[in-house]
Amino acid sequence: MKYICEVCGWEYDEEVGAPEYGIEPGTKFEDLPEDFTCPLCGVGKDQFSKEE
Numbered sequence: 928m929k930y931i932c933e934v935c936g937w938e939y940d941e942e943v944g945a946p947e948y949g950i951e952p953g954t955k956f957e958d959l960p961e962d963f964t965c966p967l968c969g970v971g972k973d974q975f976s977k978e979e
Contacts, residue, residue, distance in 0.1 A: 929978040930956045935968040939975065 930939045939945060939959075944952035948966050950959065956975070963972050 928956065930975040931978050932965045932968065932970060933974050933976055934970050935965060937965050937967045938978070 928941050930941075931937070932939075939956060941955055942952060944950045944954050945966065946952065956972070956977075959972065961972070964970060965974070
């Protein structure tokens with residue numbers, strides 16, 4: 928599943944993770960820490976939407 932930051936468009940892909948930000952491949956979006964923020968613009972998880 929992929930999630931898109933509604934503010935800047937950064938994409939989080941659960942299969943790929945974000946190793947450059949310390950997030951292992953296969954990490955589900957809901958398993959990211961509650962204080963996770965977009966690495967580009969800094970908004971919280973509540974500003975991400977599931978890509979259809």
